[in-house]
Amino acid sequence: MKIAILGTRGIPNYYGGFEQCAEFLALGLVKLGHDVTVYNSHNHPYKQSNWNGVNLVHCYDPEDKLGTVGQFVYDLNCILDLRKRKVDIILQLGYTSSSVWGWLLPKSVVVTTNMDGLEWKRTKYSGKVRSFLLWAEKLGVKHSDHLISDSKGIQDYIREKYGKQSCYIPYGADVFENPREAVLNEYGLAKQQYDLLVARLEPENSIEIILDGVQLANTNRQFLVIGKDETKYGEYLKKKYRSSRNIRFLGGIYDMGKLDSIRYFSNIYFHGHTVGGTNPSLLEAMASNSLVCANDNSFNKYILGIDGLYFTDSNDVAKMLEKTDKMQDIYQAMLKANFAKLKATYSWDTIVSQYLEHFKSIVGNTTRSK
Incomplete structure (x- = not known):
């Protein structure tokens, strides 16, 4: 399969959880023989077009100049580039700044979205921002063919709020066994x-x-x-x-x-x-x-x-x-x-296997209106 991963600042991971997930997932899928493309911010320190067999596409990201607004521009640039490529599966890690462009995702390609946490509940955001995040969540559900939940609690929430089933796949971690005193x-x-x-x-x-x-x-x-x-x-x-x-x-x-x-x-x-x-x-x-x-x-x-x-x-x-x-x-x-x-x-091996089984079960199965 040809798989494209959107929604992160890129790999190798220099930032956070979704970047870590994209890194381990992409490496694992490549080792299993699949063609994986990860979208990277042009500000990412790693500038090459390939990393350990993973294809990297660097898109213009003005977050350093525009702040949060820049994330929306970056996601738009990634989706516009993706429309020119032939892939079987689009995996979106998160939806906050990409959901407003969801209508641009190619209808003939299966889109599955990891719904992340309940971002609109975060108290650090103002009331207006939290209202936007709830709207973005709804758009994320609307513009996806399939959904992924990283916890049973999120899975229950999506089923109860939107009447949608989602595939439960948690994050991974490797056991640390070499402590340095x-x-x-x-x-x-x-x-x-x-x-x-x-x-x-x-x-x-x-x-x-x-x-x-x-x-x-x-x-x-x-x-x-x-x-x-x-x-x-x-x-x-x-x-x-x-x-x-x-x-x-x-x-x-x-x-x-x-x-x-x-x-x-x-x-x-x-x-x-x-x-x-x-x-x-x-x-x-x-x-x-x-x-x-x-x-x-x-x-x-x-x-x-x-x-x-x-x-x-x-x-x-x-x-x-x-x-x-x-x-x-x-x-x-x-x-x-x-x-x-x-x-x-x-373990990351288990998580990669679960994502692959999910992809196999949904490939070719688009549910959004053409």
């Missing part, structure tokens, strides 16, 4: 003597709830905040907690080997995400031997089940920090169970 020396850390969170510093990721809990807790362990903090909200957080003796803002760490090692040797990893499906950072935490304490919601519970800890407020966070020692047998059993889940359900 030397990384701890770089940051002045000791094994199991610190806790942390890794996230975009945004309100819906429960950052303040977690850090308020750190301040309430009677513990001497350091608490690391890892995520880009040179933002308006990041500056607010640094100012609010600057007098805390335990809390350290480390900014973003983009070397995955370092980040996974820090997660591996931590005591508790807090995952505060409240919006979205199968969050890549949660799988990465599980893959790097982290004992996860997650926001108590259906998305996180579907992944962790009984093999995680949960919080709803700052008092819960404080209690977890005071009483939980990762090395206890009960928690070591949770870690082993999460490793088993990753290998059985969330």
Whole structure:
């Protein structure tokens, strides 16, 4: 099959979850003998037209000049280029800025869209933006022949709201088995003597709830905040907690080997995400031997089940920090169970196979009106 992947800034991954998904998926499909094209921003650091057998098409992307509006221009340029090519399957990763151009997608080619999380629920957006995102979601459903959900919660939502079936395929993660203790020396850390969170510093990721809990807790362990903090909200957080003796803002760490090692040797990893499906950072935490304490919601519970800890407020966070020692047998059993889940359900080989089966089942089956 000839498969085109839209909706990311490109591969190899220098940005986030969908780029990571596109990278592993494209490589896996090429190894299985398929012809894969991934659309890349012209600003992407990798400028070649082929990467490990994956065809790359670089399209003009003015996001650096126009901000968010530039994403819409970039998606339009990708779709206009795609109309000139012959492919069997178009995979859209997300819909936010491409859905307004969905009517331009070639009607003779099967379009399947990964619906991402419930973007319109994100509290960082204004009411007008959230209304637009809900409209974009509707357009994403309308202009797709088939839909993919990365969590059971999203699958239920799409069925209940739009009366549409979607194929459940989660994100993937590879088990991390080569931790480097030397990384701890770089940051002045000791094994199991610190806790942390890794996230975009945004309100819906429960950052303040977690850090308020750190301040309430009677513990001497350091608490690391890892995520880009040179933002308006990041500056607010640094100012609010600057007098805390335990809390350290480390900014973003983009070397995955370092980040996974820090997660591996931590005591508790807090995952505060409240919006979205199968969050890549949660799988990465599980893959790097982290004992996860997650926001108590259906998305996180579907992944962790009984093999995680949960919080709803700052008092819960404080209690977890005071009483939980990762090395206890009960928690070591949770870690082993999460490793088993990753290998059985969330390995990239498994995810690639699921996407391929989905593509085989829908090729040639367009449902949009010609």
